[in-house]
Amino acid sequence: MASGHELYIGPCIHDPPHPLHLPTLDRPLRIHIEGPLVSIQKLLPEAEWPKRGLFGLKFPQPGGIELAKLVHQKLYGECPRDDEIVLGDEYLGWIVDRTVKPWKVLDELDYYGVTFDHLVPPNDTDPEVLMLNIFEMDDDNGEFANKHLLFSVDPADYEGKVLTTPRCCQKKKGSMDRKNMNEMVAERQIKYIPGTYHLKINYLMFPERFPGILYPPIAPPWDTDN
Numbered sequence: 001m002a003s004g005h006e007l008y009i010g011p012c013i014h015d016p017p018h019p020l021h022l023p024t025l026d027r028p029l030r031i032h033i034e035g036p037l038v039s040i041q042k043l044l045p046e047a048e049w050p051k052r053g054l055f056g057l058k059f060p061q062p063g064g065i066e067l068a069k070l071v072h073q074k075l076y077g078e079c080p081r082d083d084e085i086v087l088g089d090e091y092l093g094w095i096v097d098r099t100v101k102p103w104k105v106l107d108e109l110d111y112y113g114v115t116f117d118h119l120v121p122p123n124d125t126d127p128e129v130l131m132l133n134i135f136e137m138d139d140d141n142g143e144f145a146n147k148h149l150l151f152s153v154d155p156a157d158y159e160g161k162v163l164t165t166p167r168c169c170q171k172k173k174g175s176m177d178r179k180n181m182n183e184m185v186a187e188r189q190i191k192y193i194p195g196t197y198h199l200k201i202n203y204l205m206f207p208e209r210f211p212g213i214l215y216p217p218i219a220p221p222w223d224t225d226n
């Protein structure tokens with residue numbers, strides 16, 4: 001596979017470092033990473049991503065498995081086999097056109113996240129979690145990153161790298177991370193979620209915001225090709 005940008009996780013700014021930045025290999029942990037699709041494509045230039053299919057996609061996206069493996073390797077220095085990676089959930093972020101009123105959801109993916117487990121027992125519904133966010137700096141010269149991180153960044157220092165930062169080094173505390181992440185995994189286990197839960201609720205309330213998009217998908221998710 002062609003090598004892409006480096007998934008770069010810098011040192012923790014805290015002293016001593018936060019225990020999850022970086023986690024030890026023997027610690028059971030549920031891990032989530034998310035960010036703009038353009039950044040993820042820099043990390044995994046050959047991975048395939050759906051361009052369309054708001055409500056009809058099979059879980060998980062093949063690129064999601066690759067992303068989880070890359071994160072695992074970065075955190076622990078070990079590249080897991082495919083069958084060692086247990087994906088719990090994924091987040092699909094579709095472009096929202098807010099220039100029109102009411103705003104409309106476009107059938108085009110531009111943000112992605114994936115949740116996977118490391119040593120979490122199958123019956124543990126409330127494991128400890130690690131939230132990782134990707135900070136894309138190319139389109140705004142680092143403005144968003146500098147606004148949301150506890151340290152300042154100069155995009156020039158990240159040539160060939162995709163900056164990824166655990167919650168402990170972000171301004172946002174993420175006090176709901178554990179609850180949210182574990183609820184989403186539980187929800188994914190009990191039922192098929194077309195797109196994402198919030199998207200579905202929005203669709204049912206405001207179908208006019210989803211022009212040209214059919215719901216529910218005509219074919220069951222396991223029969224679709226995309």
Ligand SMILES: [Zn+2]
Nearest residue numbers: 012021168169
């Ligand atoms: Zn940290």
